[in-house]
Amino acid sequence: MLRHILLIPAALAVTTAAADLPIQQVILYKHGVGFFERSGELKPGETARLDFKAADMNDVLKSLTIAGRNGEIVGGVRYDASEPLAKRLEDFPFTAGAEMSLAAFLDQVKGARLELRTGAETVAGSIVGARLDKPANGDRAAARELVVLLTDSGDLRTFDLSAATAVKLVDPKLQTKLRDYLALLSGARSGDRRSIYIDVQGQGTRDVVASYMTPAAVWKSTYRLLFAPKETEPMLEGWAIVDNTSGEDWNNVKLSVVSGRPISFITELYQPRYVDRPRAELAENRPTAPVLFEGTLESAAKDVARAAPRAAAPSPPQMAARQQVAAAYGGGASLGALGGVPGSTIAPDTEGRDLGELFEYGFSTPVTVKQGESAMLPFLNQHVKTRKLLIYSENFGLHPMNAAEVVNSTGKTLDGGPITVYDAGVYAGEALVETLKAGDKRLIGYGVDLGARISTLWDSAKANVREVHFNRGVLTTRNSAQETKTYTIKNVDATPKTVVIEHRQRPGYKLVDLKPSETTADSYRFEVKVAANGTEAFKVREERVYDETISVSNLSSNLIADWTQNQALSAAARQQLDQILQKKGDIAKVDAQLKQIQADMTGITQDQDRLRRNIDSLRNVAGQQDQVQNYARQLAAGETKLAGLRDNDSEQRRKKAALEADLNGLMDKMQF
Numbered sequence: 131m132l133r134h135i136l137l138i139p140a141a142l143a144v145t146t147a148a149a150d151l152p153i154q155q156v157i158l159y160k161h162g163v164g165f166f167e168r169s170g171e172l173k174p175g176e177t178a179r180l181d182f183k184a185a186d187m188n189d190v191l192k193s194l195t196i197a198g199r200n201g202e203i204v205g206g207v208r209y210d211a212s213e214p215l216a217k218r219l220e221d222f223p224f225t226a227g228a229e230m231s232l233a234a235f236l237d238q239v240k241g242a243r244l245e246l247r248t249g250a251e252t253v254a255g256s257i258v259g260a261r262l263d264k265p266a267n268g269d270r271a272a273a274r275e276l277v278v279l280l281t282d283s284g285d286l287r288t289f290d291l292s293a294a295t296a297v298k299l300v301d302p303k304l305q306t307k308l309r310d311y312l313a314l315l316s317g318a319r320s321g322d323r324r325s326i327y328i329d330v331q332g333q334g335t336r337d338v339v340a341s342y343m344t345p346a347a348v349w350k351s352t353y354r355l356l357f358a359p360k361e362t363e364p365m366l367e368g369w370a371i372v373d374n375t376s377g378e379d380w381n382n383v384k385l386s387v388v389s390g391r392p393i394s395f396i397t398e399l400y401q402p403r404y405v406d407r408p409r410a411e412l413a414e415n416r417p418t419a420p421v422l423f424e425g426t427l428e429s430a431a432k433d434v435a436r437a438a439p440r441a442a443a444p445s446p447p448q449m450a451a452r453q454q455v456a457a458a459y460g461g462g463a464s465l466g467a468l469g470g471v472p473g474s475t476i477a478p479d480t481e482g483r484d485l486g487e488l489f490e491y492g493f494s495t496p497v498t499v500k501q502g503e504s505a506m507l508p509f510l511n512q513h514v515k516t517r518k519l520l521i522y523s524e525n526f527g528l529h530p531m532n533a534a535e536v537v538n539s540t541g542k543t544l545d546g547g548p549i550t551v552y553d554a555g556v557y558a559g560e561a562l563v564e565t566l567k568a569g570d571k572r573l574i575g576y577g578v579d580l581g582a583r584i585s586t587l588w589d590s591a592k593a594n595v596r597e598v599h600f601n602r603g604v605l606t607t608r609n610s611a612q613e614t615k616t617y618t619i620k621n622v623d624a625t626p627k628t629v630v631i632e633h634r635q636r637p638g639y640k641l642v643d644l645k646p647s648e649t650t651a652d653s654y655r656f657e658v659k660v661a662a663n664g665t666e667a668f669k670v671r672e673e674r675v676y677d678e679t680i681s682v683s684n685l686s687s688n689l690i691a692d693w694t695q696n697q698a699l700s701a702a703a704r705q706q707l708d709q710i711l712q713k714k715g716d717i718a719k720v721d722a723q724l725k726q727i728q729a730d731m732t733g734i735t736q737d738q739d740r741l742r743r744n745i746d747s748l749r750n751v752a753g754q755q756d757q758v759q760n761y762a763r764q765l766a767a768g769e770t771k772l773a774g775l776r777d778n779d780s781e782q783r784r785k786k787a788a789l790e791a792d793l794n795g796l797m798d799k800m801q802f
Contacts, residue, residue: 149176151328151340155384157490158372160545161391163189164346166376169199169339178328178338183377184212186344187324187400193343196328198336205331210324212400222311232291233260233275243300244279248293254300255279258286324400343394347373349387351509351547353563355516355534355574357554366536368478368510368544370491374499382496387509389545389565390488478508482542489543515539521575522584522617523632523653530582530629531575532559538566551576573630581623582660589614596675598703605680612642614671621660631656631668639672706796713793720786727779731772738768 151168158164172178182190187209196204211218219225224238236244237260245254258278265272275291291297299305330336350371357364370387374380479494491509499505515537522530534551538544544566551558551574559576566572590613597608621627632653633646646654660666741761748754748761 149173149178151178151180151338153376153378153380153383155386156380157386157388158346158349159388159390159392159394160348161394162345162348163343163394164376165341165343167339167341169337172204172328172330172336172338174330174333174335176330178330178340180326180328180340181323181377182326182344184324184400187212188396188398189344190326190342191399192397193341194326195341197339199339200337202334202336203332204336204338205329207326207328209326212324218314219311222307224308224311226311226315231262231275232297233262233277236260236277239299239304242304244277245296245298245300246277246279246289246291246294247296247298248289249295253279253281253287253289255281255287260291344376347375349373351387351389351545353510353544353547353549355514355536355549355551357516357518357552357558363513364516364534366510366512366514366540366544368508370507370509371504372499372507373504374501377501379501380497380499382498384492385497385499385507386490386492387545388485388488388490389543390485392488478511480509484543489545491542510540510542510544512540519628519630519657520579520582521573521630521632522619524586524634528583528585529578529580530584532577532579533573533575533630535571535573536563536566537571538568541568543567549574549576579627581621582627582629583620583622584629585618587616587618589616600703600706607678607680608675609678610673610675612671612673613639614669617658617668617670619658619660619666619668621662621664621666624662626662626664627660629658629660631658631670633670636672638676639674642671642673644670710793710796713789713796717786717789717793720782720789724779724782724786727775727782731775731779734768734772734775738765741765741768 149170149172151170153166154169155167156164168180170178191209194207196207198204224235226235236257240257240259242257243254244257245252247253256279258280260275260277263274263276276288277291278286278288281287299308328338328340330338352369352371354367355364356367372385372387480491481494483490483492493507493509497505497507517535519533519535520530521533544563546563546565549561549563551561561574561576563572563574590611593609593611595607596610599606599608615633617631619629630647632650632655635652635654641654644656647657648655654670656668656670658666658668741764745758745761745765748758
């Protein structure tokens, strides 16, 4: 008897097995993506399946390329939709639950053609219905699965599915739907995985190459700098750290790591995108369709050219064997023979290659890294030009740092990363270095030098006037202020030292009689040699030049007199200022006279007010007529004086206006 769950016979569920395209090449970048190349043979009618995380599908769809290695046409590419499984299963005319019986499944496809084989008899007909027939006692184990068919002879017959040796849905379309349904269920077991299918068309076997970019762990670089005896340049040893988080093993792949940061971004290509369409109502008298206006070919061609991608996926690097470690040190000498910490005896088997602004290290020997594992791969073991020195910046405090000036003489780009320094056979410290192009150099600080102490002292001088300019009544002075910073270096060791002082650049300040050995984006660098057990004072003098603007009309005569004594003025400028000073003096005299006139007028007015009050108080007093007449005569005399003062005031104001006009004219003409 059949189990009461859905057991689809093999004839219904046969699907073509997916062919494998193993990973052949991996290129890791510094901006969070990796290039993967897969290849393998596909026979006619075969389908290759590539599985990815759902979150990676956007990058895959953006970068995937499919080609026959010998130029053959491959076929089509399809992939799993991004909709949830329940949503994708809604389009099927049936369901297949975990506890569903075969009878229950067949009951969903009433009317479909079904073929039953029971022993030597084969019966075909349309499904009328199917059910689970339970006995009266309710024993589920004894239940039978029954199907009712309308046979080709017109008979309605009931069949026990447990007696059937084969059950087949005759309709090819229904078989295809069932296969697709089962494929969706099978794919759902992989959780967050999505598949891309590559179909092969035509005759003959195809050697298919599939390449794409997906998010990948950033590769990391780390270095060891080993100081050798004085007559030998130090050795720089570089290692690449790679992490396999791709979800599958890398078995004997061609591995490359690339230094540089090309632009990369995520575009939502995997999620279906919908747009709202406008509604177009038809006129009642006749059908009318919406009008679609086409774009011009010229603008369309330009848009396509702008949107087209420029570069294809990188081609495999040309691999070549590298020198062995012994040869790098000349005559087979080992690192240990140089004295100090021995270096690694793994020879870097890489080939470096410039890719524009990028640099690629390709490992010649195939690499195997299992899923979830990481690997350290040597990519550099060469002598480099290096000079020991000290470096000091004021934020270091009292002591400078042990440092090295490393010149990238390797002919390759060195990716940024940590450097562990070994000196005199022992660990000396660690440093970080940015990406270093071939021929470039960098200072690295790896420890604090307790054998040297540095103190600083600021001193500033009074500002001096360097230039004076006058134009349209505005006086502009160019002033300079100097400041000096003294670095006092004390060396308490018995060996001489070279100290690189980093002096911060300040906006508006320039060096005076001093040239730095190097200049960075925000600092000057000066090299100072200090004798054994010696002290050296190094002064950095800077000058700030700034302008001050003053309106001459706002300057007092005393300030103008001071300016006429300034040695920065020319004789012609001093003569013009003397003229302005004289005019300002004349105006000041007129102002003094006007002030005195106003005071006299105020005194007379106050006296007249007093006389009028006296006259009013004595006007009706007997015997005071003579005094009233006396007051009246004084009032008349005061009016005469007021009239004269008013005339003088008007005259002085006219004189002041004329003097001010002359002054303005002088200032308008004045220029030096």
